[in-house]
Amino acid sequence: MSLVKKFMTVGGATLGSRVFGFARETLMAAALGTGPVADVFYAAFRFPNLFRRLFAEGAFNAAFVPLFAKEIEANGLDGAKRFSEEVFGVLFSVLMILTIGMQLAMPLIVEWIIAPGFVGDQEKFDLTVRLATVMFPYLMCMSLTAMLSGMLNSLHHFFAAAIAPVFLNVLMIGALGWALWTGADPAATAWALSWSVLGAGLLQMAVVYLGVRHAGIRIGFKRPRFTPNVKRLLVLAIPAAVTGGITQINQLIGQAIAxxxxxxxxxxxxxxxxxxxxxxVVGVAVAVVLLPELARALKSGHMKEAGNLQNRAIEFVLFLTLPAAAGIWVLSDEIIRVLYERGAFTEQNTAVVASILAIYGLGLPGFVLIKALQPGYYAREDTKTPMRFTMVSVALNTGLAVTLFPIFEESGIAIAEAAAGWTNTILLFSVLLWRGHLVFERSLITRTLRLMVASAIMAALLVYLSARWSAWLSPQSPLFDQLLALGGLIAIAMPVYFGIAFAIGGADLGMIRRNLKRKPKSAAAKDTVTGEGDQQ
Known part of the structure; x- marks a missing residue:
């Protein structure tokens, strides 16, 4: 299967999850708006999400996948099964202790980490503690799910792991639908949402476990033992946990300030x-597919193939995120108005959220490029270098957020996160290039500039059309007309961008087909033997 097909498999499943996520947030905006209970729920939910990124996605995508792939190459499925059972026993035990400890300490955690600003409001503070206590076991479910997903990705079974997050949105939509149907008050709505999060964690874990069984591996529980393999995993996982949760860490800092x-x-x-x-859709798909592909290529000594995979992933990211960033920048008001402005979500809310979204749009290519660059370190079992860059990013984000929030309020938080993201991207890219792990391609630079030109032309067209269609996009128009107009803008923008990009040489169909198709191993091995694998 070509690399682009794997990207599309994961990206398509992730797109389905994000579509349900939009539906969930639309219902959330209608039910809670930006009121105090919405603040409470999102503050409580952010904490288990942070730990999910730290201990689940970051640690296991960065550390577990290369080691699991190495076991497959060296000892086949039997060796990989033994390794996974060793890890499962330790992980389950550690997570159980962590979950119980965090639940007991939740009042202190809310006071000092999650939402220090709630301390003066006893009702908001108490509700945040209760909701966070209910939702924190979601971390345990999702950490085990991440391990099982890493196994599936290494075995080239991508769909089950990618589709599992859909169930979180489905259950939360069900809880919101019940609340709106029955007219439940905001506090009762938040309670229903919290229990739906916990139920979704259990369901997601079950789905991925069945996927692993279908892939031919049955995991049994073994007494926790710190074997050499487990110790090696921990050495790699601890810095990777910090690195993988960079976005959530920065958002948690912003949340505490906000x-x-x-x-x-x-x-x-x-x-x-x-x-x-x-x-x-783009970043997660690239990170999930690229890491096991790079790890296997490097373990097999196919250096040219690894370099090609890395560059093609960067190219794929820029090809799709540059127009997305331009579109979000110019249509931020229209997007927020059409998707959210109803019920408890007012015109004033639209103005605030749209200004934040526009800034996030500028940071989008940087955020996604991080997902494409980090596997270049993780596949070489280097998790410390990205961690150092993460710490620089966190320090910059914290300093900017504290400085800018009194001036620009919520937009200051967004500026800090975007600047931190781009700083992290530049550091990751520069060091990969300096070490020779990223081969400089002049053609990649020229194509990037042409893609920027195509994105700018598309953005100018959107500015013109949105002004002409302003009557259809206004809140006074029926919702169907608003959705039709917004969909029409997107439907026009996409072919314009792709048409210009291909016309001016920013992308080429033949190049995409050739470079995103994996080279047969025999050919890659030939490159290694002849010494051509170190050049490109």
Missing amino acids: SGKEGAIAALQYADRIYQLPLG
Whole structure:
């Protein structure tokens, strides 16, 4: 299967999850708006999400996948099964202790980490503690799910792991639908959402476990033992956990700062949901597929293939995220108005959230490029270098957020996150290039410039059309007309961008077909033997 087909498999499943996510956030906006209960729920939900990124996605996509792929290459499925059972026993035990400890300490965690600004409001503080306590076991479910997903990705079974997140949105939509149907008050709605999160974690874990069984591996529980393989995993996983959760770490910092203003946390969350669509569809797809592909190529000594995979992933990211960034920048008001402005979500809310979304749009290519660059380190079992860059990014984000929030309020938080993301991207790219792990291609630079030109022309067209169609996009128009107009803008923009990009040489169909198709191993081995694998 070609690399692009694998990207599309994961990206398509992720797109389905993000579409359900939009539906969820639309219902959330109608039910809670940017009121105090919305702030409470998002603050409580952010904490298990942070730990999910730290201990699940970051650690296991970065550390577990290369080691699991190495076991497959060296000892076949039997060796990989033994390794996974060793890890499962330790992971389950550690997560159980962590979950119980965090639940007992939740009042202190809310006071010092999650939302210091809630301390003066006892009702908001108490509700945040209760909701976070209910949702924190979601971390345990998702960490085990991440391990099982890493196994599936290494075995080239991508769909089950990619489709599992859909169930979180489906159950949360069900809870919101019940609340709106019965007219439940905001606090009862938040309770229903919290229990739906916990139920979704259990369901996602079950789906991925069945996928692993279908792939031919049955995991049994073994007494926790720190074997050499497990110790090696921990050495790699600890820095990778910090690195993998960079976005959530920066968002948690922003949330803590924004908790001093009512509605700020919810406003940041609504904007975050929009830019998570291209970030998830492109960035997650590239990271999930690229890491096991790079790890296997490097373990087999196919250096030229690894370099080609890395460059093609960067090219794929820029090809899709540059127009997305331009579109989000110019259509931020229209997107927020059409998707959210109804019920408890007012025109003033639209103005605030749209300004945040526009800034996130500028940071989007940087956020996604991080997903394409980090596997270049992880596949070589180097998790410390990205961690160092993450710490620089966190320090910059914190300093900017504290400085800019009093001036620009929520938009200051978004500026800090975007600047931190681009700083991380530049550091990752520069060091890969300096080490020779990223081969400089003049053609990649020229194609990037042409893609920027195509994106700028598309953006200018969207500015013109949105002004002409302003009557259809206004809140006074029927919702169907608003959706039709917004969909029409997107439907026109996409062929214009792709047409210009191909016409001016920013992309080429033949090049995409050739470069995104994996080279047969025999050919790659020939490159290694003849010494051509180190050149491109």
